[in-house]
Amino acid sequence: MLTNAPRGTKDILPAQIAGWRYVENKIRTLCRNYGYEEIRTPVFEHTELFQRGIGEGTDVVDKEMYTFTDRGGRSITLRPENTASVVRAYLQNKLYADGGLVKLFYTGSMFRYDRPQAGRLREFHQFGVEALGEQNPALDAEIILLAWDLLKSLGLENLRLKINTVGCAKCRPVYRQKLQHYFSDNFDDLCEDCKHRLNKNPMRILDCKVDGDKEFIEDAPKIETCLCDECREHFARVQKLLKAAGVEFELDARLVRGLDYYTKTAFEIQYAELGAQSALAGGGRYDGLVEEIGGAPTPGIGFAVGIERILIALEKQNLLPAAENKFDAFIVTAGSDAEITGFDLLTKLRRENISATMDFAKRSVKAQMKQAAKSGARFALILGEEELASASVTVKNLETSAQEKIPLEKVAQIFA
Numbered sequence: 001m002l003t004n005a006p007r008g009t010k011d012i013l014p015a016q017i018a019g020w021r022y023v024e025n026k027i028r029t030l031c032r033n034y035g036y037e038e039i040r041t042p043v044f045e046h047t048e049l050f051q052r053g054i055g056e057g058t059d060v061v062d063k064e065m066y067t068f069t070d071r072g073g074r075s076i077t078l079r080p081e082n083t084a085s086v087v088r089a090y091l092q093n094k095l096y097a098d099g100g101l102v103k104l105f106y107t108g109s110m111f112r113y114d115r116p117q118a119g120r121l122r123e124f125h126q127f128g129v130e131a132l133g134e135q136n137p138a139l140d141a142e143i144i145l146l147a148w149d150l151l152k153s154l155g156l157e158n159l160r161l162k163i164n165t166v167g168c169a170k171c172r173p174v175y176r177q178k179l180q181h182y183f184s185d186n187f188d189d190l191c192e193d194c195k196h197r198l199n200k201n202p203m204r205i206l207d208c209k210v211d212g213d214k215e216f217i218e219d220a221p222k223i224e225t226c227l228c229d230e231c232r233e234h235f236a237r238v239q240k241l242l243k244a245a246g247v248e249f250e251l252d253a254r255l256v257r258g259l260d261y262y263t264k265t266a267f268e269i270q271y272a273e274l275g276a277q278s279a280l281a282g283g284g285r286y287d288g289l290v291e292e293i294g295g296a297p298t299p300g301i302g303f304a305v306g307i308e309r310i311l312i313a314l315e316k317q318n319l320l321p322a323a324e325n326k327f328d329a330f331i332v333t334a335g336s337d338a339e340i341t342g343f344d345l346l347t348k349l350r351r352e353n354i355s356a357t358m359d360f361a362k363r364s365v366k367a368q369m370k371q372a373a374k375s376g377a378r379f380a381l382i383l384g385e386e387e388l389a390s391a392s393v394t395v396k397n398l399e400t401s402a403q404e405k406i407p408l409e410k411v412a413q414i415f416a
């Protein structure tokens with residue numbers, strides 16, 4: 001028990017770090033190019049923030065939150081997502097004060113209590129962006145493009161971009177009512193979850209995994225029959241901009257997303273080989289969220305992508321980078337005096353920004369040479385009696401096996 005991490009969590013081991021860094025470096029480059037600045041918010045927040053922001057009646061709030069009472073009697077929740085937290089930080093720190101658009105990105109752990117399976121964890125990592133303060137559909141297109149460009153720049157193929165509009169506070173209630181009416185006629189055929197959804201959140205019935213293939217869901221009324229002019233024009237403009245940018249997308253009237261705050265544009269980028277957890281990235285517009293959390297009416301839009309899911313997709317497509325060579329130099333010493341000289345050399349090299357290591361287990365020279373080869377170092381620097389006497393070091397190139405003796409004080413030059 002003590003040696004098992006909690007179910008649904010994963011250690012990220014040194015051998016996996018090259019993949020994480022690869023993805024994180026792409027994220028940072030892309031965010032710089034797109035003009036998004038990094039924000040880091042706390043891993044836990046007041047529970048109410050998520051209840052209000054994400055919405056009661058959603059699976060995330062009703063079933064999946066890690067909520068506890070802290071020692072001061074407050075209800076605290078580990079963040080299940082970061083949009084509500086970013087909006088809270090935007091308001092608390094008055095990031096709106098300069099006026100205009102605020103563009104932010106984040107990476108970090110999120111927590112959801114769900115049944116773990118491939119691509120679904122209880123602690124997982126998201127990269128996300130949020131743009132607050134502008135309702136131009138060009139921003140919707142920018143956000144979708146950012147998500148798309150990230151995944152494409154990693155080399156991923158077979159991605160599907162699906163988009164939809166979920167309407168706004170004006171037209172969505174009309175659609176909800178229409179759906180409630182329609183699904184009431186099929187009440188007995190709905191799964192237990194959807195029976196509950198019928199009152200609280202009838203749009204979620206459309207993307208139910210259990211009921212998904214049933215014919216009456218396929219035939220359910222589409223939102224386009226209820227959209228107000230503003231939502232219709234907004235969505236048409238987003239599509240036009242995406243087409244102009246050469247991005248291929250599919251319209252999916254059943255894409256409703258699992259969080260309550262969405263308005264107008266909703267989108268997902270899916271990778272079918274992930275199976276049941278096929279969504280790599282998801283997001284959309286949330287023009288009512290800032291107000292819901294206590295700010296002045298402010299439009300917003302964003303998305304998040306699961307980093308573990310990206311890594312699974314990269315692995316499936318053989319796109320993970322090889323682990324980096326670990327060291328420039330491995331110092332091999334024979335005897336106690338050589339160890340002192342070697343340790344001094346080790347420190348000097350490291351201070352010159354050369355990565356170096358040595359044996360700490362007092363192994364034989366032969367065993368140290370084996371270790372040097374295994375470490376992936378470029379050079380073995382060998383210090384024996386002869387070298388100590390002449391203040392020199394034998395440098396062995398571990399790739400070519402070429403060997404030469406050079407003065408100790410010149411050793412840093414071979415790494416130049």
Ligand code: HAM
Nearest residue numbers: 081083120121124279280281282283284302303304306
């Ligand atoms: P979401 O669709 O709940 O949206 O999550 C976004 C992505 O996080 C998913 O597509 C998936 O890759 C990853 N993800 C979610 N749950 C898990 C899990 N249990 N295990 C592994 N990966 C997971 C949001 O979180 C919104 N805050 C996105 C957003 C930002 N909308 C607007 N702004």
